Amino acid sequence: MLLNFAGHKVNMASIIMPNKITEKQQSGKVALTYQQYEVTPYATIQANTNQKLEEVRVDMAEIKAESKPVELLTSVGSCIAICIHDPVHKCGGLAHIMLPNSAIEPHEPLPGKFADTAVPALVKAIRRISGKESRLSAKIAGGANMFANLNTASLDIGAKNIKAVKAALAAHKIRLAGEDVGGSHGRRITFNIVSGIATVRRFDGEITKL
Amino acid sequence: MNKQLTFETHIVKSSIGVYSAVEDQQVDSGILQELGSIGAGHAATALSDILQQEILIDMPTIHRVEPHLLPKIYNRHDIPTTAVYLQLKDKYGCDILLMFELTEAKKIATMMTMASSIEELDQSMEISAIQELANILIGSFLTAISDFVGLQLLPTTPELIVDAFDAILDNFLIKQAMASEKAFVFDTHFKRKGEEAKSIIVIFPSAELQKLLTEKSKELIDV
Structure with missing residues (x-):
């Protein structure tokens, strides 16, 4: 100017x-x-008039549900980010899971760490915000296998995570609306609570909107 | 050229109790930290020799925390990172990661390949330069420990990957989480003098290897 x-x-x-x-x-x-x-x-x-939403980071093994207009943000490799959205009440949440099954944990498991415990915990948190039962939809990203030497065929944890997350969503009757999983690269996921759009950015710059 | 190796004391600023308390009777964190210091010193000297520059290294740290807390401790989330991954050969379960910020890796590769500028750096040359650097650094790290405890510790061939810091680290944290509730992570930060970017050597020794190293070291101390 x-x-x-x-x-x-x-x-x-x-x-x-x-x-x-x-x-x-x-x-x-x-x-x-x-x-x-x-x-x-x-x-x-x-930039201010463009209304960039505030970004809130979700750490590993953490679950965050929000009703405020924010963007939940996380980065995953073999882990999986599960984004669940309630389109009616414009709220949603994100869970960053590490492992497929909580059975390996001898003590009280941290719910956000495992696929089978994170999905019910996230759904509960969202329902607490909306106060009503409504149809939820999910988007998932992650589950990569980044190091060829790290995981052997018996230990492709990324693939196991993908399978476990899909099973957990099906068990809770949540529709899987979009996915960007597998491959051998990390992903940075930003999940817009208002629109329900999950933006997956790969390190090489490729952007996928789910 | 004035080559010098300087140790800086490193205070871990974290609210999440990182620490090296001796929890397991069979594994003495103090001894492992000492071994790490010897290795890190040799690795930094090797780097200093290659680059003909002064290298500053922090006192090595042992983190004994739940694996999912580590990204918060490193606090490097989406920083573009060049990582080289090596394992210990034979029966010792141990993952080793050498991590540079992407731009720092490019600068180092430029120096190693004698390219005139970062723009001129050929990508395949860059990859092999960084892999070679990892071989030398980790090699001298392990040789120093091997000589001390009398075990033959050899690394596998390096694997290079470029991605966000958290995405790279999470593969290893998952493996740690599967093995036990608490991760045992040894790390040491180093940087070239006058540069901001810190590079890290992260080592995840298996419980067996920790015990073995502790026993071997204790034998030496007792004699």
Whole structure:
């Protein structure tokens, strides 16, 4: 945004307006100090009007359900991000699971860690927000097998996770509306609570909207 | 060229109690940390020799926490990372990761291949340079420990991957979570002098290897 300022074309962001001139007595001399206006660059104003939602990170083995307009964000490799959306009440949540089955845990399992416990816990959290039973839909991403040497054929945890998550969703009668799973690359998932759109970004820049 | 190796004390700033308390009688974290320091010192010297630069390394840390808490501790979530993965050969179950920030890996590869600029760096050259670097660093790390405890520790061929930090790490955390409730992770951070980007060597030794190293070291101390 260019303005004509005292005969010069200047960028809006570079104008500094003297707000207050104060006199200070410094060792017998008068020093003038300018307090500067904070000038907001045009680009920033534009970005604000674009209404970028606040991003909330969901850590590993964590479950977050929100009713506020936010974007839930997480990064997965072999883990799976399960996004469940309630389109009627415009709320939803995200679970970042690590393992397929909670049976391996000898003590009280952390619900967000396992596919079979995370799905019911997430559904419960969403229903607590909406207060009503309504049809939920799910989108999943992750379950990659990134290192060829790490997992042997008997231990492809990514594939096991995908299978377990799908089984858990089916058991709770939740429709799987979209998936981006498998492969050998990580994924960064942002889940818009309002629209229910899950955006999956691959490291190489490829974007998939679910 | 003035080559120097400087140790910095490293204070772990984390609210999630990272620490190295001796929980298991058979595994002494103090001894393992000491072994790690010897290895890390040798690895940093090797890196310093290759790059002809001063390398600063932090005191190695042992994390003994539930695996899912580690991404929070590292707090590097989506930082583009070049990682090299190696395993220990033979029966010792141990995963080793050498992780650089993507731009730092490119800078190092540029220096190693004598390319005139990062733009000129050929991708296949970059990959083989970083893999070779991992071989040398991890090799000298393991040789130092091998010589000390009298075990032959050899790494497999390196596998290179570029992705987000959390996505790379989660493969290993899952493996840890399957083995036990608490992960045992040894890490050491290092950087070139004057650079901000810190690189990390992350080691996940199996419970058997931890016991074996502790026993071997204790034998040496007792003598």
